[in-house]
Amino acid sequence: MELKVSDLACARGGIPVLTGVSFGLASGQALLLRGPNGIGKTTLLRTLAGLQPALAGEISLDREAFAYAAHADGLKATLTVAENLWFWARIYGTRDIAPALAAFNLEDLSERQAHNLSAGQKRRLGLARLLVTGRRIWALDEPTVSLDAASVGLFAQAVKAHCASGGAALIATHIDLGFEAEVLDLTPFRATADSARAFDDGFSEAFL
Template sequence: MLQVTNLTCGRGGVPVLSGVGFTVAAGEALILRGPNGIGKTTLLRTLAGLQPVLAGTVAFPEEQGAYASHADGIKSALTIRENLQFWADIYGGGGSGSTLRETALAAFDLLDLQHRMGGTLSAGQKRRLGLARLAVIERKVLFLDEPTVSLDGFSVKLFAEWLRGHLADGGLAVITTHIDLGIDAPELDLTPYQAAPDQRGGSDEAFL
């Protein structure tokens, strides 16, 4: 379970969201909504422990958390298969062997491309490979920032199908997205949680 209580998060020590609270149980997802610049990415990074909490608490089994952003994390000199093995090894899932890799390759329609070098992939193929990493790291608590960037409609459906499987297997996810993923998940509008104007400042807002 992920438990967030009265959370204040910010960028450069300047609060952008305050009083945020919610619970996501195993098998559930939560979709974060709000206009550009409101602080969705800042909130996700704070939940994942990549930047400090200004106030409040975030509780979940930290060894089970993983954050995926717009960056695909692709090693251009490795093949698709080698990329997946690299990330499995980093996260301690390498011992699961070929089963994890085969499952990830199939889930994201990468079997026919598995021997292609990462540096030769299109933007959409790189995104699919970046998401396939999630299938080999064996982490239950996922923080996903716009996971469908660069994906076509078919690939979005592949991701949504994989995500439903992740949830059915007891995982959970908090996701920022501007599209309908076709999954049964509540949405949280962050607009009511904007920090007071005199606390926020303006120089960083375009990057939140």
């Protein structure tokens, strides 16, 4: 099992939003996080990524295997497409950016500075970084924002190839990505006033 979550509770802005979350993610598996806006998909991913502490529960995870991609593309505006990828490749100790350029159709843009890219092109470049990390678990927060249908297809192919090679993907998304995946609806784990009081006696129902 690449990732195992047991009875996890997490908060946003100090307010509990999810409690009792349990699931596993195995090698070769893609798992889609679903639920209405504000349910806590981003909060869950940030907690798994170690960017904020959990309120309770256990996370079994090799941090060195985890790559998290959030809403921001994380690009250096004055560097070219290729230079951005080489920057991350050096950080993660990989030596080849050609597969990443090809996977997201960026070869013809490789010498263009990031600030001259369209929103969709920036998103493709941001996602291409995943391929140079060499990490087995991809945790992605609404990765298809700004992508056209063709680019969503490129992303889907990249995820399928990653899982086929033994990787795993945890993806918060509202759209159909066009490939088979398990679905975890977070709605049943929404924090209630009663469950939140277990973490904070001063909790107010006004925040639910």
